[in-house]
Amino acid sequence: MSSRFYYDNITLDRAHHLRMDDNWLSSSLDGDAIRIIPVWRNQSLIITSGNANSRPNAAILSGNAADIVRRNTRTLVFLGIKDDIIYCAADLSHVEDPHSTILPKETSFEDLRRLATTLNPIKAGYLAYARALIYWHQGHQFCGTCGHPTKSSRAGHERVCLNSECDKSHFPRTDPAVIVLVTHPTEDKCLLGHNKKFQGLRFSTIAGFVEPGEMLEQAVVREVFEETNIQVVDVVYKASQPWPFPASIMLGFRAQAVTTEIICHDEELAEARWFSRAEVLEMATNRKILPPTNLSISRWLIDCWVSEN
Ligand SMILES: [Zn+2]
Numbered sequence: 001m002s003s004r005f006y007y008d009n010i011t012l013d014r015a016h017h018l019r020m021d022d023n024w025l026s027s028s029l030d031g032d033a034i035r036i037i038p039v040w041r042n043q044s045l046i047i048t049s050g051n052a053n054s055r056p057n058a059a060i061l062s063g064n065a066a067d068i069v070r071r072n073t074r075t076l077v078f079l080g081i082k083d084d085i086i087y088c089a090a091d092l093s094h095v096e097d098p099h100s101t102i103l104p105k106e107t108s109f110e111d112l113r114r115l116a117t118t119l120n121p122i123k124a125g126y127l128a129y130a131r132a133l134i135y136w137h138q139g140h141q142f143c144g145t146c147g148h149p150t151k152s153s154r155a156g157h158e159r160v161c162l163n164s165e166c167d168k169s170h171f172p173r174t175d176p177a178v179i180v181l182v183t184h185p186t187e188d189k190c191l192l193g194h195n196k197k198f199q200g201l202r203f204s205t206i207a208g209f210v211e212p213g214e215m216l217e218q219a220v221v222r223e224v225f226e227e228t229n230i231q232v233v234d235v236v237y238k239a240s241q242p243w244p245f246p247a248s249i250m251l252g253f254r255a256q257a258v259t260t261e262i263i264c265h266d267e268e269l270a271e272a273r274w275f276s277r278a279e280v281l282e283m284a285t286n287r288k289i290l291p292p293t294n295l296s297i298s299r300w301l302i303d304c305w306v307s308e309n
Pocket of ligand 1: 143144145146147148161162163166167168
């Protein structure tokens with residue numbers, strides 16, 4: 001399977017049947033077949049190699065380096081198996097300065113979102129998966145039902161309330177968000193918006209979270225209208241991209257506009273415009289207006305539209 005976007009090409013076997021056994025992970029940790037992916041305060045470990053010109057690499061630790069992190073982690077999470085190697089995420093967020101005692105030299109914790117497109121895409125997917133699960137553990141140390149502490153179970157894919165009268169199980173969350181390329185009703189143009197949070201004059205497809213009780217198609221129609229005043233029909237699903245910043249999946253759509261007057265009347269977009277194919281292609285060259293980053297689902301939706309006909 002080729003990688004269209006970052007984080008879409010995780011080839012690990014998640015081995016659900018193994019993680020059901022609470023003792024399996026602890027009995028499988030000794031030996032050379034373990035790889036550890038450290039996470040510290042939502043940052044991922046990167047090998048810097050000390051050379052300013054070298055490309056950063058994802059740090060996936062083995063041998064003695066993996067053992068040291070495993071002994072110091074407060075939460076170890078099984079991610080999956082690939083070629084008989086067991087991959088785990090390890091949370092070091094409780095350690096004030098993990099580099100001084102725990103981690104190999106020439107590594108540093110970095111924001112995965114900032115670095116991802118410079119990393120090997122498969123390894124970037126592993127780091128994203130690790131980051132997402134550790135983020136979930138950090139936010140579920142206490143039971144949302146009764147307030148008592150919880151403990152990790154099923155190799156890190158469940159947290160169980162320690163209050164025996166409650167005994168509630170909590171499972172990792174993924175929040176669905178829709179992202180859509182909207183085409184003009186009569187002209188060869190697409191609708192892109194500039195989010196107030198974007199750095200530079202970057203324009204992207206319209207996106208937003210799905211609300212409870214809402215179909216994905218309804219979320220597309222609502223979000224486009226809320227953000228741009230444009231009404232759309234013919235909502236068609238295209239592809240998805242895991243987006244663990246902090247815990248989403250982006251569900252990509254195409255939709256057809258039936259109105260054209262843009263009014264940005266919510267807090268998110270500073271501006272939205274109709275772009276012709278020529279204007280979209282120009283973004284990548286003149287850099288006055290920036291397109292979405294490479295290997296994002298937003299860029300893929302736009303590139304698919306540009307390449308049609
Ligand atoms: Zn509880």
